[in-house]
Amino acid sequence: MHQRIFLRGRKGPFDVITPEDTFERNWIGDNNGNLVFSHAAYKLLATSTAEITPSRWFRPDPRTAAEINEKYDVFVVPLANAFRRSYAHRLESMTRLIERLKIPVVVLGVGVQTNVDGDREYLRPIDKPVSAFCRAVLDRSHSIGVRGEVTEDYLRTLGFSAVEQIGCPSMFLHGDSFRIDKPKASLGTDDRIALTISPYVSSMAKIVSHHHQRYPNLRYLPQDLKTLGTLLYGDAAEQRGKQSGIPVHTSHPLFVEDKVRMFVDPWTWMSYLSGFDFAFGTRIHGTITALLAGIPGYLFAHDSRTLELARYFGIPYRIMRDVPADVDAADLYAEADYTSFNEGHKARFTRIIDFLARHDLGNVFADGDSAARFDQRVRETTYPPAVRPATATATEDLLTRIQLLRDQNKTMQETIDSLQAQQLRERVRQAVRGPVRRMLRR
Template identity: 25%
Template sequence: MKKLFVLNGGAAVKPGNKSAFLKIDDPLSTFARGGINTGDVLVYDAMLKALAYDQITNVQFAHAADEKLWPTDDYDATVIRGSNYLTETVDIGNVIPLLKKLKGPIVPVGVGAQAAKYKKLEMPKGSIEAWKIIADKCETIGVRGVYSAEVFNDIGIKNIRIIGCPSFYRNLRPSIEIKPLDPANARVGLTLNKYLSADYASNATKTNRMQRALIEAVAKRPANRLYSQGEREETLAIFETGEAKQKHIRSILGKYNLEGDKDVEALMSERMQAFFDVDEWAADARDNVDVLVGFRLHGNVIGLHQGIPAVFFTYDSRIRELSTLFAIPSVEIEDYMPINLEKIFESADFSKVQHVYRLNYAEYHRFLTENGLNHVLAKPVASPPEQPLVKPNLVKIDQTTEEVTDWFRGEVDFMTSEIETLRSRAWNLELKLREKTSPDAGAKLAS
């Protein structure tokens, strides 16, 4: 019997050990407590599909200090589910005692750095020590892209392979064929992320304003749909009814200043979906969308691995390095230009994606093999890349002067309104402070 120990899998496993899902009996009570990123479940699911083990045991990083959860038997291998572990704020030092105790290889699959922009990271000492222990216990560490590799190199870890994210290879095939796209009539699947700031957006204002414009554009096509990738309010809006449902929808609309937009209200009321089972999520995308766009990494990958074209909106290091590695067409939020779906789809160049996928798949195959992991990947049809891609495949759109002028006029009006609102709030606060600190304030209170 081949046994696999997993660190930070983050989901339940179906019988047969080939699929991951979130076991949620009551979505309303679960998401009332907070959101759950179902993209992490997709990563775990893809790893399970690629690996072949009879017994799987998981311990989350958050519980790794609890020795009662440590394995008592010997395992053939340990894998770490890829995620954004390389940051200036995430410290995995609590996992060190378990890492030292584990026997056999410890193989991280798809580790990534997280920052608003490419920069040198000052990682916590606990994380640095933990990753050095892991590096000594594996042949290579699988990382998401060039930037993540550079972050490891900065802390002295050089035994890495740039494999991307396991979710890209979920179909287990050595090649993919991107389906043709009808720009004018394509059914669009959209994902959003309302909480992009700090390490998750190089410019939060531009990111949120471009999300707003994208929502408006997608909502105009009645066959389009919106996927919640575990966001709290969106998921609650799907499972709630009546006034409770409308309350959540109004909150989402308010976040994007879209109150009163009937098209967007209809999109969120009637065509918003959420899935806790990755197999079901993938099937829905396969059957109902022709192209995916949006601000969630795995909200696009759920289609890409099935050959459904996708366009990324890039706003942080993670999205930029992965879309670059796979030559996926991307719209850079820093360019801050108007959204025209048809023009974006017409201009998106998918010609490189199929070729680059074959090369990256070969590198993933080599990575799993050299680390001694028991896997079921088919033999590659190409050799690994000599060098990973470093130049993004940006979507270049010919905008008319009128389109650009209208866009920036509207944005200037919005920003001006926001500035006036902030000035008014600041003035009201100053008046209240004056009342409390004026010489008469004490006398008024005494009387």
């Protein structure tokens, strides 16, 4: 079994990083849902003999290949919707690195992103970079683990047969016996509801308004980096004074009423959600995190990447374009059926474990008490609490942020002053050098 594991992941599961630093350096990779699957992958591989090193700020650079080959036995690459047009340049960089690796490369849960109809023509521009990536991986791996049938079908049209549907590592965080039950016969207006929104899905605006008015205990759990910045520091300069039906500005009622919570670690996120009765919305990992917290979740699938995971895991869903503006959480709760989710979980778990075994990777759940020790370490780690709107944040925390911004401003100014002084010295040298040269030529 491979023991020295180099794991693609910006942040390790026990790294404690403040929300301010998370925003400043983008530790969540634009979306805190990334942490859910990367940390779950870490746990899956965390046997008593494994040495796992998260890649953190590692950039795919072919010049680092020799070091990786020397220090590690395997490169494990958990991915989300990496087969998308906006990611092609990063995929090409990763491919150039992989082509120089001599160690095995294992891809976990990669997905393609197109519309819910699986528009093949939309994907034509990425056919070449995706093919190059797959060839590089399969030269060093038995197969590629993909999210679901949409991605498998796409790779097969490109000529690749060594493709296995394994879903996303996140859903296997709790092992093979995980299940979801609906503890309530029905959902009432006083029940606690968690809402997830992709800010670019504008059709969610009326749904947000309806549920804000009907459910006083509604909470919005954003996932994107931009909203984290809004919670910490208020609206960006270009957004001030603007309004939207989607909660992206501090003027939105959910901000004003302190009904927004964002987390920079999966563990505090799940802990918070465990006190809710239901979660729904467009975010696939927002839905998955709710399920991992033990509460019923419901997805509005708006593209192929969300749709194929919902289908693979048996997560209740509707296609976003078919969701009426007056949809109600109580009806979604009544409609939600977890039979497929529960009955198929053990088989899906076995599938990903077999995939790992074929790639000479151990798994934490077959390694004595390693899974329990991982969970205990999580419980013993103190992570930052939820980030709330600035108007509801304690004064001492706001002062800390102000001091941080002041220190950053001072550092930036000193850097600018140093650069300006350096440029001035260079201009003086150039100005003096000319006359001196002319004198020497006489």
